[in-house]
Amino acid sequence: MNTALPQDAGQAAARAERRAYYERIRALHLSPLWESLHALVPREPQSPCVPALWRYADIRPFLMESATLITAEEAVRRVLVLENPALHGRASITQSLYAGLQLIMPGEVAPAHRHTQSALRFIVDGQGAYTTVGGERTTMFPGDFIITPSWAWHDHGNEGIAGTSEPVVWLDGLDIPMLRFFDAGFAENDDVKVQRVARPEGHSFARFGHNMVPVRHDHASATSPIFSYPYARSREALAQLAKQEAPDAWTGHKLRYVNPLTGGSPMPTIQPFLQLLPAGFSGGAHRSTDGTVYSVVEGRGQAEIAGQRFDFAPKDTFVVPSWAPLRLVAQDEVVLFSFSDRPVQQAMDVLREHFER
Ligand code: 1HN
Numbered sequence: 001m002n003t004a005l006p007q008d009a010g011q012a013a014a015r016a017e018r019r020a021y022y023e024r025i026r027a028l029h030l031s032p033l034w035e036s037l038h039a040l041v042p043r044e045p046q047s048p049c050v051p052a053l054w055r056y057a058d059i060r061p062f063l064m065e066s067a068t069l070i071t072a073e074e075a076v077r078r079v080l081v082l083e084n085p086a087l088h089g090r091a092s093i094t095q096s097l098y099a100g101l102q103l104i105m106p107g108e109v110a111p112a113h114r115h116t117q118s119a120l121r122f123i124v125d126g127q128g129a130y131t132t133v134g135g136e137r138t139t140m141f142p143g144d145f146i147i148t149p150s151w152a153w154h155d156h157g158n159e160g161i162a163g164t165s166e167p168v169v170w171l172d173g174l175d176i177p178m179l180r181f182f183d184a185g186f187a188e189n190d191d192v193k194v195q196r197v198a199r200p201e202g203h204s205f206a207r208f209g210h211n212m213v214p215v216r217h218d219h220a221s222a223t224s225p226i227f228s229y230p231y232a233r234s235r236e237a238l239a240q241l242a243k244q245e246a247p248d249a250w251t252g253h254k255l256r257y258v259n260p261l262t263g264g265s266p267m268p269t270i271q272p273f274l275q276l277l278p279a280g281f282s283g284g285a286h287r288s289t290d291g292t293v294y295s296v297v298e299g300r301g302q303a304e305i306a307g308q309r310f311d312f313a314p315k316d317t318f319v320v321p322s323w324a325p326l327r328l329v330a331q332d333e334v335v336l337f338s339f340s341d342r343p344v345q346q347a348m349d350v351l352r353e354h355f356e357r
Pocket of ligand 1: 077079100102115119154172174176
């Protein structure tokens with residue numbers, strides 16, 4: 001017996017008629033906007049990304065094991081990709097950003113190549129590896145932040161320093177998903193494995209790293225002329241600030257890295273940050289539309305992301321999706337490196353932030 005009211009029967013018939021219509025127009029590669037309008041234009045961001053934390057203590061054994069399976073040279077780049085658990089198979093930690101942990105063993109070389117994707121390195125573990133970017137080499141120390149601009153030649157190696165010889169691990173951040181979205185990816189390998197070093201180490205930092213710029217070469221571009229931002233310098237700034245002023249109630253003492261010629265981000269697509277949370281800091285909830293990747297440099301604490309609690313320790317990585325409320329708590333004095341697609345959202349005039357009172 002049909003118990004449906006005549007009204008319901010009418011609605012069911014209308015739905016069936018619409019479905020049949022959708023089937024017919026599909027053959028012409030057409031679809032009805034009214035069925036997806038609300039999902040396409042949400043009232044607020046509905047990120048498919050989920051919050052996640054990768055404990056370095058869990059990952060390190062697998063990273064080291066990878067070195068028994070493949071050389072850096074054969075792999076080209078021996079990296080374990082940090083995939084957002086909700087974006088498996090997409091090499092994405094957020095919808096717009098890629099992150100991975102790269103390992104280079106003593107004596108190894110990761111051969112020279114270039115691509116339109118921009119990259120950053122944040123040194124997590126070990127010292128004595130180098131990267132050469134556009135003919136200038138820089139030695140890597142934990143906490144250093146290094147950029148590889150779009151289309152710049154780059155190769156990495158690990159020759160050790162001051163008699164040490166150890167595995168070196170860094171966090172790679174790239175705009176791979178953005179370049180994929182724009183179908184703007186180009187890449188090529190160099191003729192040589194290790195590019196010729198054309199300038200002495202520290203050259204770009206001497207020219208642009210001291211609040212001064214050479215008068216005959218101060219043409220600003222979207223990419224910073226400094227490619228290595230040493231931790232010792234950035235850490236000193238935070239140490240001074242922590243002594244001299246109260247922390248921001250949401251973010252502690254938080255600085256962004258800049259292109260010294262523009263005051264903008266060091267790279268057009270990614271903005272990196274470094275922040276210090278005093279021991280005992282318990283921050284307010286805040287959210288922003290730029291999903292952000294964090295690397296813990298010093299100290300233990302908690303990140304409460306969209307109501308989920310993550311305990312973090314040095315060398316851990318965690319991701320905060322777009323518009324997810326974040327609250328930071330520091331047990332010890334904590335230093336966090338982070339990066340997001342903020343410059344792109346600013347260029348589009350769509351960046352939004354909210355700080356809960
Ligand atoms: C790349 O060139 C590097 O140069 C690291 O170290 C990660 C991921 C995808 C494509 C290119 C590097 C990368 C990458």
